[in-house]
Amino acid sequence: MTELQKMGAAAKAAAAVLRTAGEKKRAALLEAAKALRGEQTALLRANEEDLAAARATGMKDAMLDRLTLTPARIEAMAQGVEDVAAQRDPVGRVLSGETRPNGLKIEKITVPMGVIGIIFEARPNVTSDAAALCLMAGSAVILRGGKEAIHSNTAIAELLRGACERAGLPRDCVQLVRDTSRASSVEMMGMTGYLDLLIPRGGAGLIRTVVENAKVPVIETGVGNCHVYVDESADIDMAAEIIFNAKTSRPSVCNAIETILVHGKIAEKALPVIAARLAEKHVELRADERARALLPNAVPAEEADWETEFLDYILAVRVVDSLDDAIDHIARYSSGHSECIVTRDLRAAEAFTARVDSAAVYVNASTRFTDGGELGLGAEIGISTQKLHARGPMGLNEIVSYKYVIRGDGQIR
Amino acid sequence: MTELQKMGAAAKAAAAVLRTAGEKKRAALLEAAKALRGEQTALLRANEEDLAAARATGMKDAMLDRLTLTPARIEAMAQGVEDVAAQRDPVGRVLSGETRPNGLKIEKITVPMGVIGIIFEARPNVTSDAAALCLMAGSAVILRGGKEAIHSNTAIAELLRGACERAGLPRDCVQLVRDTSRASSVEMMGMTGYLDLLIPRGGAGLIRTVVENAKVPVIETGVGNCHVYVDESADIDMAAEIIFNAKTSRPSVCNAIETILVHGKIAEKALPVIAARLAEKHVELRADERARALLPNAVPAEEADWETEFLDYILAVRVVDSLDDAIDHIARYSSGHSECIVTRDLRAAEAFTARVDSAAVYVNASTRFTDGGELGLGAEIGISTQKLHARGPMGLNEIVSYKYVIRGDGQIR
Known part of the structure; x- marks a missing residue:
């Protein structure tokens, strides 16, 4: 097993717990918000490592700005996590149902996706935003951010993992890929059997690469002409x-x-x-x-x-x-x-x-x-520009799946 | 432009007409059912060409049976098309909506996928079943069947194209790929920009190949352990x-x-x-x-x-x-x-x-x-075993997308 396959297996195990985690998901998010605020100094220090490395390579100001954490931005991240925790649980909603003439009782019920992969670029806030949405939607998440933000992302992910643990959930509900080489990104795109969904968040180049190369289901996001x-x-x-x-x-x-x-x-x-x-x-x-x-x-x-x-x-x-x-x-x-x-x-x-x-x-x-x-869907994990699954802003209700639960008393066909 | 790209462009043009085709879709299906019944002799003759070729290559009985058309099977195909035509139009349904505090009126409305590709194996009835569902769902369809059924499929597709024309729709609402080489199948899987969705219908081998190789959005279907x-x-x-x-x-x-x-x-x-x-x-x-x-x-x-x-x-x-x-x-x-x-x-x-x-x-x-x-969803185009977009049997309502229509009177943000 490769490192990523081990992460995939751990994510699947965590997803099985999350499937019926109920209120623990909300508790983990509230713990995470608390931790983001409480560990502000450590986060800023980790971010400073990224910034120093970025300056040394001559990163442009606009990019540096996207990479920078400030107390206000950390507060916004914490607030964002709390906002997600305040939303209605998207899992377990009955979308429709009927009793068939043969007495079968059919319900179409929302369920988590399972394991969601996110490949993103240099904004460390995506780590907490995306993880919070996935967690509340009942899915384990594997995050693969850009190498420019690796220290910040690692620090944030560790806080989130600790928060899961304190809420009685597996730490592996949230995992960060430490290897930020192109190879890890390509391997993620091919993780059939582990990833139920892969979402690229970033520029047109990243999105095209993922859409062209992924073997797992992808939602194309974000390019807006x-x-x-x-x-x-x-x-x-x-x-x-x-x-x-x-x-x-x-x-x-x-x-x-x-x-x-x-x-x-x-x-x-x-x-x-x-x-x-x-x-x-x-x-x-x-x-x-x-x-x-x-x-x-x-x-x-x-x-x-x-x-x-x-x-x-x-x-x-x-x-x-x-x-x-x-x-x-x-x-x-x-x-x-x-x-x-x-x-x-x-x-x-x-x-x-x-x-x-x-x-x-x-x-x-x-x-x-x-x-x-603005459309009343809550925070979004991306804006879909494809027609499969979800279109436009994808909030909590757009990152779940559904299943049919069918109850009978011995019906055969 | 390759032959398939020309078909893709023609399908996109047809899809633009289908988007607002309303009752013409139903009319085309009723014409198609009539044509299937009226041209039974020609269909059986075309099927006989396929069967002769299959026998010459020593095809097994079970496969031969799947390839065979009979008057009863043609009647079932016509009936299937009529059943689809009798369903409620899945396009234009308002899924949800609200008026926002700023006065914006938001509606989430079902719309066609656009262009759907179907790659399938040796059953000629899939040609009419799949085309009927796509058409009623407002999408143009590009069908790529197995080479064993090419004469049958061509004859069926031509009847469907004529039916579209008689109903005032472009013939290219339904197209069949004549080139049944592996290359045409691979090219279809890469038709980004032309295909909004690709559905493989067939055995586990076909489905795996499509899932592993497609660059366009795919729904995985049908393997049932x-x-x-x-x-x-x-x-x-x-x-x-x-x-x-x-x-x-x-x-x-x-x-x-x-x-x-x-x-x-x-x-x-x-x-x-x-x-x-x-x-x-x-x-x-x-x-x-x-x-x-x-x-x-x-x-x-x-x-x-x-x-x-x-x-x-x-x-x-x-x-x-x-x-x-x-x-x-x-x-x-x-x-x-x-x-x-x-x-x-x-x-x-x-x-x-x-x-x-x-x-x-x-x-x-x-x-x-x-x-x-059996679940009350009507005829299905396949049974999805993935979690993105649709799960379980995919009927008419599962092969549409949606969009947001937002009406204002000058709102800015």
């Missing part, structure tokens, strides 16, 4: 506010927009208003020829711009001739995350919501609402 | 009837049982009764040492017997010391399909249903009920 379409009938001020919010309130996240499509009949009036609002935040516009005629400061858009998740103060702009053209553009370039139509026309709204095939489709609202908390 | 546990408190006659039914009513299907586990305290009384009933169908018993002491005709079980889906009149038998031992055996060897406890003890029933991690867990009923029709 999102669009706002400004319909012929749009309220121009509303369009400008929604675009400004969806582009600039937090450009680095997946529910920010990357392209706007503006109907030709409203472009002359709308584009200058939209551009003026975006200029407040110095957003670079990359526009097609028709849009550039109305936007003197825009640079020419290239084909690659329609495909790119800029994650920056950059926005692609295209003028389209119709709702159909907008829907076609989205079908071609979208990553299936979130799209919005700004319109006053009921038929346009209905056609857009029926025909656009993305996880979240908005009428007259910012795409920034595609978030577990 | 199912168990009956006879508890200390069981009604022995009930146990014997359930075991007899679950083993012998149709040994070649995935919901038949392969192993029985009998509590040590009841084994002496129960095993002779069970064995006598099974002897009526000449079931070979492969037993562990303790069971063999009570079963003079049994052969010794080997380790491999606990792992094997015999699909035959063979049953492995083990005596266990406790409910815990039975649950541990199932956790170790089961494929996660269907398991049953026969008991009169409420606590044993509750423990078994809570702790056994299979798609269907029975108390006092035959595992043969794990079937879309």
